[in-house]
Amino acid sequence: MYSTLLFLHSLGRWAVVGGLVxxxxxxxxxxxxxxxxTPLDNTIRHTVATIAHVQLMLGYALYFVSPLLKTFHLRDAEHDPGTLFFGFQHVAAMTVAIVVLTIGAARAKRQPTSTAQFRTMALWFTAALLLILLAIPWPFSPLASRPYFRFPF
Incomplete structure (x- = not known):
C-alpha cells in the first residue's frame, strides 16, 4: 500500500504543477x-483545485502509513533535516498551499467581472504554486532530496 501511495503521490505532483502552470x-x-x-476558464479553475485536493488527500494517506510517522518525534527531528522536512515542514507547507489555492479558486468564482476573476485566480494560484515549489522535495533540495518520479518497483 505504501509503495502504491508513493507512486500515485509522485505522479500527482506533476498533475498539480502542470495544472497550476x-x-x-x-x-x-x-x-x-x-x-x-469563459466556461473553459471556470472548468480549469475548478479542475486545478480538485486535482490539488486529491493530491493533498493522497499525501495525507501516505503520511499516515509512512514508516517515518511511526518513529517521528519533533524534538528529535531538529538534528535530521530530512526527517523534519517530511515529518512536519512538507505537510504543513503543502496544506497551507492548498488552502491558499482553494481560497483563490472560491474567490475567483465569486468575482463580478472577468478581469477580477482572472486577477484573483492569477494572484492566488501563483502564491499557491510558489509555496508548492518550495515544499517539493526536489533532487537538488538541501532539505530532503528525492527523485523527480518514484516508481513502485
Missing amino acids: YGIARAYRGWLGNQPF
Whole structure:
C-alpha cells in the first residue's frame, strides 16, 4: 500500500504543477488581455483545485502509513533535516498551499467581472504554486532530496 501511495503521490505532483502552470498562464493572459472569463476558464479553475485536493488527500494517506510517522518525534527531528522536512515542514507547507489555492479558486468564482476573476485566480494560484515549489522535495533540495518520479518497483 505504501509503495502504491508513493507512486500515485509522485505522479500527482506533476498533475498539480502542470495544472497550476496552465491555469496561471490562462489567468494572466485573460487578466492582462482583458478577455472574457469563459466556461473553459471556470472548468480549469475548478479542475486545478480538485486535482490539488486529491493530491493533498493522497499525501495525507501516505503520511499516515509512512514508516517515518511511526518513529517521528519533533524534538528529535531538529538534528535530521530530512526527517523534519517530511515529518512536519512538507505537510504543513503543502496544506497551507492548498488552502491558499482553494481560497483563490472560491474567490475567483465569486468575482463580478472577468478581469477580477482572472486577477484573483492569477494572484492566488501563483502564491499557491510558489509555496508548492518550495515544499517539493526536489533532487537538488538541501532539505530532503528525492527523485523527480518514484516508481513502485
